[in-house]
Amino acid sequence: MDIRFEAAGVDFGGRTVLEPLTLSLSQRRIGVIGLNGSGKSTFARLITGLLNPTRGAVALDGLDTVKDAGALSGRTGYIFQNPANQIIMPVVAEDMEFGLKGRGMDKAARAAAVSRTLESLGVSHLASRRAHELSGGELQLAALAAVLVTGPDTIILDEPTNQLDLKNRRVVEQTMAGLSQQLVVISHDLPLLDGFDRVLLFHEGRLAADAPPAEAIARYMEIASP
Ligand SMILES: Nc1ncnc2c1ncn2[C@@H]1O[C@H](COP(=O)(O)OP(=O)(O)OP(=O)(O)O)[C@@H](O)[C@H]1O
Known part of the structure; x- marks a missing residue:
């Protein structure tokens, strides 16, 4: 999926927690790192449409996460x-079956999809x-299964x-490696991002690096050192 941020930013209670950001992400493995409170979850929630940008826009495959929310339903987990x-x-x-209700599948089809995913x-x-x-x-695997079953x-x-x-x-790492979907992974567990296509480093609500893992992690080490 092509994830596009067009000057998208977020304020909470008048405080900017994500500075307007413009970027395009289409790689399969994208890591997101940074200190606590640097804006990582805020960035991720914009992609899923769980949060609307205060300014700018976020689009997935050309569909706006606010205006086209209906069409994007189920495209991200x-x-x-x-x-x-x-x-x-x-x-x-x-x-898992609960997540499939309202999709026009009968009970047998829902049960089959659940078994297949597990x-x-x-x-x-x-x-x-x-x-x-x-x-x-x-629990991590059960949550992943509940998301995967919705496709x-x-x-x-x-x-x-x-x-x-x-x-x-290791189980979660290997499971992730076997998934064909595009993954955006927020993590403080830096070795987990080995081999990722691209790593975004956030610092104080700004994108501080957008680079291959080793380069982004090296920059993070500089930021994190006292
Ligand atoms: N709903 C909210 N209302 C007010 N402030 C919020 C809200 N959600 C997040 N924030 C603030 O926005 C900033 C960024 O939070 P965010 O959760 O994106 O950080 P993070 O990088 O994911 O942190 P962590 O590594 O601790 O999970 C923080 O200062 C946080 O307190």
Whole structure:
């Protein structure tokens, strides 16, 4: 998907948290880094249409995230920093099926799509598990499954390895590597972005670097050093 920011910026309560930004993103693997509060999640939420720009515009494949919100519905998926917050139904498979309601699919088609998605992630065993009993890694995969089943072109993952142990981190990393969708990954886990096409560094609401991973990370190290 072609993601375009046209002088898009965000203010909250009169304070600018994202300076007007113009860029175009079409790569498959895009990383987003920066200090806490630098504007990363704000940037990501603009892409999904969860947030409207205060000024300027954001367009996906030429469709405006505000004016064409209806046509863009379902084209992007967002996995929150705390995926527990996005699970609505108590059981994993029910939660995934819930996301498919209102799409004109009958119950059997919804159940088939849920099974297929869980299988593609290698987590069919999670189908009947209660979401609030899952480990952090399982929860990340359940949230990813719930987003994937809806068939988005682009998935935004907000700190997907936050709080995961090494084993679960590896599972999430490998799962991400196997996805064909365009991924925008916000992360403080810098090695996760190895091999990414492009990394955006935000600093104090401004884009401070837009470069291959090593270059953007080197700039981040300079910014972060006391
Ligand atoms: N709904 C809101 N109302 C007011 N201020 C907000 C709101 N959402 C975010 N902010 C502010 O905007 C700034 C950027 O926040 P954002 O969540 O984009 O940062 P971030 O880079 O994702 O940070 P982190 O790494 O801590 O998750 C912060 O100062 C934050 O307090």
